[in-house]
Amino acid sequence: MAEQHLETNSAAETEAWAQRLAMTLKGGDILALEGDLGAGKTTLVRGLAAGLGIKPSKVSSPTFALMNEYEGSGQTLVHIDAYRMNDPEELAGLGWDRLLEDTSVVVAVEWPSKVEGALPPHRTTTITLQHTGENQRSITLTPARDWTTCPTTGKRVPPDSPTWPFIDGRAQLADLHGWFVGKHRISRPVDPERDDLADIPHVPNEDEG
Numbered sequence: 625m626a627e628q629h630l631e632t633n634s635a636a637e638t639e640a641w642a643q644r645l646a647m648t649l650k651g652g653d654i655l656a657l658e659g660d661l662g663a664g665k666t667t668l669v670r671g672l673a674a675g676l677g678i679k680p681s682k683v684s685s686p687t688f689a690l691m692n693e694y695e696g697s698g699q700t701l702v703h704i705d706a707y708r709m710n711d712p713e714e715l716a717g718l719g720w721d722r723l724l725e726d727t728s729v730v731v732a733v734e735w736p737s738k739v740e741g742a743l744p745p746h747r748t749t750t751i752t753l754q755h756t757g758e759n760q761r762s763i764t765l766t767p768a769r770d771w772t773t774c775p776t777t778g779k780r781v782p783p784d785s786p787t788w789p790f791i792d793g794r795a796q797l798a799d800l801h802g803w804f805v806g807k808h809r810i811s812r813p814v815d816p817e818r819d820d821l822a823d824i825p826h827v828p829n830e831d832e833g
């Protein structure tokens with residue numbers, strides 16, 4: 625599934641992007657936030673909070689608390705900082721199993737590499753932040769396996785959408801046009817873990833090459 629890539633030029637831009645991203649999130653989604661100290665992981669969580677109906681100022685780095693929970697309008701945002709953890713087992717003490725079962729919880733984890741193996745890959749979207757200048761950050765999003773990206777609009781599509789994998793009928797028609805003019809080719813690799821999808825062709829985004 626397609627990676628997304630962007631550059632931001634201020635903390636506010638990173639927050640604004642995360643806010644839009646949050647509107648596409650559903651309970652059960654996990655975001656693994658990779659990046660060095662000061663890369664902007666906590667800043668990004670502030671944007672997620674805004675998108676979930678939580679005051680961004682409520683978000684503080686849970687470096688010592690390890691976990692903060694913020695009540696949103698629909699979902700609860702759980703914010704974990706695994707920096708001080710040395711073993712995925714340490715998540716168990718925070719009620720990790722309960723969190724994984726809770727379909728109203730969106731989880732954001734800073735320093736996910738510290739708890740490698742505890743985050744279920746099919747639900748985990750990885751966002752990597754890199755310093756590229758004082759106020760510049762390069763951000764890469766690698767969607768969870770469960771995410772479907774609309775081939776036409778690049779937006780996330782719920783698995784139960786009647787127009788799946790398209791966001792809506794318009795996107796579907798636009799894509800059909802693309803087939804007619806020879807824009808697309810079938811190139812989707814088969815993922816043996818998702819046999820059910822194995823015979824659905826991968827339709828690349830325009831910018832996917």
Ligand code: ADP
Pocket residue numbers: 632633634635636637638659660661662663664665666667668685734758759760761
């Ligand atoms: P982390 O949680 O990764 O350690 P923080 O979000 O706590 O990082 O800190 C990032 C710092 O960098 C903040 O002071 C923020 O204002 C600043 N910053 C500057 N430019 C950006 C940007 N483009 N995106 C995010 N943060 C930025």
Ligand code: MG
Pocket residue numbers: 665666685734
């Ligand atoms: Mg932080």
